[in-house]
Amino acid sequence: MSKDQFDVAIGVVPPSTVDVEAVLDRERRRARVRRVANPWTAVGAGVAAVAVGAVFVLAPGDPGPAVVTPGAAPPPPSADACKNAPRPTTAPLREKASVVADRLSTVLTDAVRQRVAAGTTLGVHPMGQYPKGTQHGPLAFFHVFSAFVSHEDGECSGGEDYFMAAASTSEKAHKGNVWAIVTRLGGNAGPATECQPAPQDTQGSCHRRTGPHGETIVEERLVMPGGPTVDRVNVTKPDGTGVIVEAQNTARDAKLGDAPDMPAPPLSPAQLAEVALDPGLTLYP
Amino acid sequence: MKRPEEAGYRDYVTTRMDVMRRTAYLLCRDWHLADDLVSITIGKLYRHWSRARQVEHLDAYVRRILVRTWLDEKARAWRREEPAETLPEPPVLPSDDVVERIGLLELLDALPPRRRAAVVLRYYCDLSIEETAEILECSAGTVKSQTARGLESLRALVAASRN
Numbered sequence: 001m002s003k004d005q006f007d008v009a010i011g012v013v014p015p016s017t018v019d020v021e022a023v024l025d026r027e028r029r030r031a032r033v034r035r036v037a038n039p040w041t042a043v044g045a046g047v048a049a050v051a052v053g054a055v056f057v058l059a060p061g062d063p064g065p066a067v068v069t070p071g072a073a074p075p076p077p078s079a080d081a082c083k084n085a086p087r088p089t090t091a092p093l094r095e096k097a098s099v100v101a102d103r104l105s106t107v108l109t110d111a112v113r114q115r116v117a118a119g120t121t122l123g124v125h126p127m128g129q130y131p132k133g134t135q136h137g138p139l140a141f142f143h144v145f146s147a148f149v150s151h152e153d154g155e156c157s158g159g160e161d162y163f164m165a166a167a168s169t170s171e172k173a174h175k176g177n178v179w180a181i182v183t184r185l186g187g188n189a190g191p192a193t194e195c196q197p198a199p200q201d202t203q204g205s206c207h208r209r210t211g212p213h214g215e216t217i218v219e220e221r222l223v224m225p226g227g228p229t230v231d232r233v234n235v236t237k238p239d240g241t242g243v244i245v246e247a248q249n250t251a252r253d254a255k256l257g258d259a260p261d262m263p264a265p266p267l268s269p270a271q272l273a274e275v276a277l278d279p280g281l282t283l284y285p
Numbered sequence: 286m287k288r289p290e291e292a293g294y295r296d297y298v299t300t301r302m303d304v305m306r307r308t309a310y311l312l313c314r315d316w317h318l319a320d321d322l323v324s325i326t327i328g329k330l331y332r333h334w335s336r337a338r339q340v341e342h343l344d345a346y347v348r349r350i351l352v353r354t355w356l357d358e359k360a361r362a363w364r365r366e367e368p369a370e371t372l373p374e375p376p377v378l379p380s381d382d383v384v385e386r387i388g389l390l391e392l393l394d395a396l397p398p399r400r401r402a403a404v405v406l407r408y409y410c411d412l413s414i415e416e417t418a419e420i421l422e423c424s425a426g427t428v429k430s431q432t433a434r435g436l437e438s439l440r441a442l443v444a445a446s447r448n
Contacts, residue, residue, distance in 0.1 A: 006409045009389040010307055017320045018306070020298055020327065024291070027331040 022132045028255065029127070082148040082156040089186030090240030093283055100283060101141040101163055104182055107280030108165055109139045112178060115271045120171040127166035127179050127253070138167035141182070144189075162189040163283075168251060174262035175251035181244040182281055191234030191242040192218045207269075211277055214238045219269045228254040231265045233272040241283045243276040294334045298327050301344070305351060311405045312355045314394045322358065326351045348410060349420045352402050359398045396435050399423075403431035 093100060112122070122138035129135045136142045142165070146158035162183035169176045183189045193216050198204025203223045211217050216236040223229045228250040235243040247265035248254045267275065275281070305326065309319035329350050330337060340346050393401055399421060406417040407428070418428045 003409055003411060005389070006311060006405075007307070009393075010310060013303070013306065013310075014316050016302060016306060017317070018302065018323045018327070020295065020302075023324055023328050023331065024295070027328055031332075 019132075025126070025129070025132060028253070032127075032253075032255070082150040082159065085148060085156050085159050086188045086190070087159070087186060088161060088184035090184045091284065093184075097143040097145075097163075101143055103285070104141045104163055104281060105139060105165060107278055108141070108180055108275070111275040111278045111281070112139060112167070112267065115275065116169060116266050117171050117174075120169050120266060123168040123170060125166040125168040125177050125179070127164075127177070130164070136165070139165045139178070139180075141165040141180075159188055161187050169266040171262075171266070174266075176247060176249045176262050176266040177251065177253070178245070178247045178266060180246070180275075180281075181242075182283060183242045183244075184283060185236065185240050185242045189242075189244075191236050191244045192220070193234070193236055194218065195220070198222055211235065211273075215277060217273055217277075219273060221269060222254075224254065226259075228258065228260045229265055230254045231267065231269045231272055233269060233276050235273070235276040237282060239282055239284045241281070243281050245272045245276045247272055290334060290338070293338060294331060297338075297343070298330070301347065305347070308348065308405060308410060309351060309355065311390075311393060311409055312352065312398075312402060313358075314390055318358070322351060322355050325354050329354070345412070345416060345420070348406065348412075352406065352420050356398055356402065392438055396438065400431045400435045403428050404435040407432045408436075 095103075109122070124135055124138055128137070128140065128142070130142050130144055141163045144160045144162050144164055146160045148159045149157040162181050164179065164181050166177065166179035169178060181189050181191075183191075193208075195206035195208050195218060198206075203225065205221045207219045209217050209219075215238065216234075218234040220232045220234070221229065222232070228248055230246060230248050232244065232246040235245075237243065245267075247267040249260045249262045249265045250258045251261045252258055302323070305323045306316075306319055309322040309326075310316060313319055313322065326347065330347060337343060337346055393404065396404065402421060403417055406412045406420060407414070412420070414425045414428045414432075417432075418425045421428065421431075
């Protein structure tokens with residue numbers, strides 16, 4: 001029995017339907033969400049995850065599958081990989097997801113338009129694509145959802161349940177982007193409630209405070225030397241809603257390492273906090 | 286993942302795509318599922334690329350992900366195949382080489398998942414017994430017995446198709 005016999009048996013190989021770029025998009029998205037939700041994991045392990053309908057590692061601080069070399073003993077598989085996965089702890093939604101998305105879109109769009117520089121236009125952004133190939137409008141929320149699936153190799157897939165919106169911003173030659181997540185607390189995309197160390201190779205500052213109605217606010221600024229600046233505000237509201245709003249001074253995505261397209265992100269941390277604290281940005285109106 | 290790392294990942298995945306798809310197909314004998322398995326595998330690889338790219342045997346690492354993903358899929362109830370009462374008639378009588386070709390794949394398909402994986406890893410991926418045992422998370426002795434039984438069945442089928 002030889003490799004050639006197998007290749008002959010396989011015969012003509014049909015064109016591949018594996019979309020590497022789609023996998024990259026999906027993994028970047030989950031990395032972004034996990035980085036936001038569990039920043040210490042990204043700092044500690046240098047990896048990140050959360051998925052759009054595919055497999056991912058959920059537990060904060062999970063070191064991921066061991067790098068195995070021949071002869072090394074593998075770790076025992078988990079009986080239920082999703083047993084300890086983060087799950088929403090606040091009340092289920094009372095509205096349909098589409099109704100929630102429409103309502104949040106109106107609130108966020110108004111809040112952002114009121115605060116960006118005069119003449120700024122909002123456009124679609126690749127982060128507003130979900131599922132792959134379906135592009136949502138500027139700051140139009142969509143429901144990211146997938147069921148939990150426990151895998152024998154100890155990984156857990158699915159478990160996404162949050163609303164997301166994104167837009168590019170353009171004001172003359174200045175280009176940036178803004179995105180937001182609104183979620184029930186306790187899930188895998190919840191806002192940070194404490195300041196965390198900045199990721200490697202990034203200068204960061206962070207400030208935690210309490211809002212006027214008891215909200216927990218964590219304001220972060222991450223600056224990549226020679227690269228873009230990311231301002232992010234995490235708000236945990238007493239009604240059980242988590243809000244994350246982020247602005248970047250680059251047209252695409254700060255993680256791609258592009259040079260800044262404008263001096264500072266289109267919204268300052270203070271403005272992002274105002275947006276996130278808008279009473280309309282809630283899952284429980 | 287930073288851009289240079291991502292470029293390295295993309296290069297690796299693109300270069301190894303064909304062999305990953307072929308290996309996946311030998312395991313599951315369904316090109317759609319094979320591509321699904323490869324997509325899941327490269328997704329997992331992306332998540333651990335910063336460490337994976339430093340391992341000595343990256344191909345072995347990726348094969349391990351692929352095989353484990355497939356065994357995992359096989360364990361899921363919704364993936365289990367539904368037996369049909371009657372087999373469809375082939376539209377034309379296949380030639381001898383096609384009989385042998387289809388027979389090899391069909392017999393491979395008839396092997397239990399772990400035995401099939403052992404045969405594919407040993408004789409298609411050309412792995413040692415120890416490397417195969419590592420991926421299948423079993424002893425070298427188990428790999429020997431699995432592949433011996435698998436080969437025995439394959440040889441019998443090839444002989445029968447020639448007769």
